Amino acid sequence: MSSASLAVAVRPQPDAARIAALSAAIALNLAALLILTRPLAPQALALMHQITAVPQITFIEPPPAVKPPPPIDLKPLPRAPVMPVHTQPHPAATPPAAVPTTEGTQAMPPVTPPSTTPGAADTAAPIEATLAYRSSPLQFPTQALRRHMQGTVLLRVLVDKNGAPLQVEIEHGSGYALLDRSAREQVLAHWRFQPAMAGGHAVRAWAKVPVNFVLNNL
Numbered sequence: 001m002s003s004a005s006l007a008v009a010v011r012p013q014p015d016a017a018r019i020a021a022l023s024a025a026i027a028l029n030l031a032a033l034l035i036l037t038r039p040l041a042p043q044a045l046a047l048m049h050q051i052t053a054v055p056q057i058t059f060i061e062p063p064p065a066v067k068p069p070p071p072i073d074l075k076p077l078p079r080a081p082v083m084p085v086h087t088q089p090h091p092a093a094t095p096p097a098a099v100p101t102t103e104g105t106q107a108m109p110p111v112t113p114p115s116t117t118p119g120a121a122d123t124a125a126p127i128e129a130t131l132a133y134r135s136s137p138l139q140f141p142t143q144a145l146r147r148h149m150q151g152t153v154l155l156r157v158l159v160d161k162n163g164a165p166l167q168v169e170i171e172h173g174s175g176y177a178l179l180d181r182s183a184r185e186q187v188l189a190h191w192r193f194q195p196a197m198a199g200g201h202a203v204r205a206w207a208k209v210p211v212n213f214v215l216n217n218l
């Protein structure tokens with residue numbers, strides 16, 4: 001053999017850092033495996049059961065159909081017999097006897113018949129009477145017509161035995177002096193009346209005469 005020595009194979013030494021990393025990885029994997037294989041807590045199991053539980057669907061059958069009630073036969077009630085009512089006749093009341101009274105009455109003054117002496121009718125006092133019209137022409141004053149004046153004038157007229165006005169007084173005005181004056185002048189100048197009669201003779205008399213000035217009548 002030669003003097004040269006034989007070469008011996010040298011094995012490499014493992015790295016300490018690598019060994020430590022591998023050990024740490026193995027330890028982490030074992031810890032995770034232990035955690036996964038550990039039994040679950042009761043609360044977690046109940047929660048999982050609630051989540052995974054599938055509700056059951058129950059079909060409700062409809063209630064059976066209700067039969068309609070039988071028709072009601074209404075019968076009329078028997079009418080109670082009407083008992084006759086007997087009433088006793090009452091005696092007729094005797095009307096009270098009329099008692100004369102003087103309440104609300106006034107004694108009328110005695111009426112003196114006019115004298116038949118000629119000319120006495122002209123001197124006798126005039127009486128109050130209601131006289132009929134023979135002629136009552138009336139013209140609406142132009143100025144009052146333009147101003148749209150209207151109203152009623154009540155006059156007190158003294159009429160002679162021939163029916164002609166002798167005197168005219170304004171008993172109640174219309175509210176317009178123009179209408180009052182026109183009514184007095186027209187009655188005194190143009191109106192005629194049926195004279196009052198007393199004892200078969202025409203006499204002088206006072207009479208109330210209304211004079212109407214109304215625009216609608218034009």
